[in-house]
Amino acid sequence: MKIVTQDIAHAQSTNSVLMIRPCRFYPNPETAADNAFQRSADRDSDALTLAARKEFDAAVQTLCAAGINVHVFEDTVEPEKPDAVFPNNWISTHDDGRVALFPMYSTLRRRERRQDIVEELRKGYRVTEVIDYSTFEDEACYLEGTGSLVLDRPHRIAYACLSTRTDIDLLGEFAQRLDYDLVAFDARDAEKTPVYHTNVVMAVGTRWAAVCLDAIAAHEQKSVVDQLTVAEHEVIPLTLAQMHAFAGNMLELQGNHGPVIALSSTALQALTPDQKRILESHALLVPVQIPTIERVGGGSVRCMLAEIFLPKKR
Numbered sequence: 090m091k092i093v094t095q096d097i098a099h100a101q102s103t104n105s106v107l108m109i110r111p112c113r114f115y116p117n118p119e120t121a122a123d124n125a126f127q128r129s130a131d132r133d134s135d136a137l138t139l140a141a142r143k144e145f146d147a148a149v150q151t152l153c154a155a156g157i158n159v160h161v162f163e164d165t166v167e168p169e170k171p172d173a174v175f176p177n178n179w180i181s182t183h184d185d186g187r188v189a190l191f192p193m194y195s196t197l198r199r200r201e202r203r204q205d206i207v208e209e210l211r212k213g214y215r216v217t218e219v220i221d222y223s224t225f226e227d228e229a230c231y232l233e234g235t236g237s238l239v240l241d242r243p244h245r246i247a248y249a250c251l252s253t254r255t256d257i258d259l260l261g262e263f264a265q266r267l268d269y270d271l272v273a274f275d276a277r278d279a280e281k282t283p284v285y286h287t288n289v290v291m292a293v294g295t296r297w298a299a300v301c302l303d304a305i306a307a308h309e310q311k312s313v314v315d316q317l318t319v320a321e322h323e324v325i326p327l328t329l330a331q332m333h334a335f336a337g338n339m340l341e342l343q344g345n346h347g348p349v350i351a352l353s354s355t356a357l358q359a360l361t362p363d364q365k366r367i368l369e370s371h372a373l374l375v376p377v378q379i380p381t382i383e384r385v386g387g388g389s390v391r392c393m394l395a396e397i398f399l400p401k402k403r
Contacts, residue, residue, distance in 0.1 A: 099184060099242045101295040104343040105158040105397040107206070108149060111174045112164035114141035116385050117197055140381040145174060148377040148393065155375045156345030160397065162209070168200045174382060175392040176201065177288075178233040182210070183267065184242075184398040186217030191234045192225040194254045199226065214399035220266065222259065230256040232263060236286035236392060241293050244320045245269050248313070250276035250287045250305075272316050274309040276301075279329045288391050289332060294341035295348065297371045298322040299364075301332040325367055334359035335389035340396075341372055348372035353379055353389045 115134040149159050164173040172178075172195070179202045181189045188207060193199045207219060222232060232238070237255040239248040247269040249260050257273060264271040276284040284290055284304055291300035291313075298317045302310050303326075317324050327336050336359045339352040350372045357376040360368070368374060383389050 099245070100398075101242050101293070102341040102343050102348060103396050103398050104156065105160065106152070106342065106394045107160040107162060107176060107180075107210075107397060108145070108393055108395070109173045109176045109201075110145055110161055110163050111138065111141050112166055113169045113171060114138045114174065114382070114385070115171050117171045117195060137381060137385055141174065141385075144377075144379045144382050145393075148379060148390070151375060151377045152342075152351060155342075155349050155351075155373070157342050157349070157351075160210075162203075162206055165203075170197065170200045172198050172386060172388075173201050174386065175236075175388045176395040177392055178236045180206070180395050181234050181238075182214075182395070182397050182399045184400065186215045186400055187220060187267070188216055188218070188399070189220045189234070189263070189267070190223055191237075192223050192231050192259070193233060194231045199223070210397070210399065213402060214397065215402055216399060222263070225256075225259055230259045232256055232259040233286065235396070236288050236388075238263070239287045239291055239293055240269070241320060241322075242398075243295075246272060246316060246320065248272045248274075248287055248291060248293070250274055250284055250290055252283045252285050254285055255287065272313060274313060275306040276304040277306075278304060278333070284332075286388075286392075289335065289338050289389075291337050292339040292341075292391065293317070293322065294350065294371060296322060297325060297341075297368065299325040299327055299337055299339060299368070301327040301329060301337055303327075303329050304332055323367060323371070325364055327364075331356075331359045335383060336360055338389035338391040340391040340394055342394075342396075344373065344375075346373075349375045351375050351377065351390050351394065353377060353383060355380065355383060356389065
């Protein structure tokens with residue numbers, strides 16, 4: 090286990106995010122097989138799209154009111170991208186100016202990578218390098234951004250649960266190139282199905298971490314907790330039921346008056362009073378209502394937010 094100290098050169102949270110307003114929203118048939126959080130649709134795609142866009146707009150308004158700088162990009166009409174509302178899976182940005190583009194398991198999701206968004210970011214931010222991992226799709230190797238990776242940026246630790254969407258060799262490639270130590274583990278739900286993304290198992294803030302230890306293999310739980318504890322995070326254990334309510338899919342951001350934690354109303358309702366008090370001791374809780382996006386898309390608030398850590402142009 091690595092002994093770590095706080096590195097003031099790297100911040101854990103940012104005040105800027107990019108979000109994609111969906112053009113079409115419906116269940117992705119290619120992701121339903123391994124995403125146990127995804128549910129069947131109860132309406133046609135037109136009704137689902139309308140509901141998702143309303144939820145998206147309300148979420149943007151709530152985040153902006155909390156002092157978050159939200160860069161909203163419209164999804165393109167063609168080709169259709171049912172999961173475009175979840176951009177954190179195809180792009181990550183870093184405070185040294187690097188941008189990473191990731192290989193996606195679903196062929197429909199590969200359409201989400203957009204060079205025009207990277208070029209738009211260049212107008213206001215300094216981009217020193219674009220690392221494009223998308224060619225790994227040809228080798229059936231996938232790493233779905235900050236869905237697969239939960240990054241402790243100050244301590245340079247990358248947490249990842251292995252799945253069809255998170256390849257161990259590609260994890261190593263990312264960790265080496267971007268200077269992270271890797272903590273990889275197996276995580277399964279109550280049905281013993283591998284959890285598709287790490288960011289539903291756990292969330293890491295500046296001084297806190299919420300993690301569903303019950304999902305992590307018994308022989309690996311201690312190493313995860315020990316690493317979080319050494320990095321001086323207050324560990325908040327989550328139950329499997331809370332994980333399925335997206336309580337692990339939270340994200341710390343910087344608002345006008347200090348840190349905030351963006352989470353869904355579903356997740357907030359699943360937390361116990363003690364868990365809420367612990368989280369509130371670290372940041373202001375900012376819930377948003379996205380029931381359609383959660384149920385049909387199988388992802389929650391954190392999945393909708395691609396953080397922008399790039400240095401601003403002067």
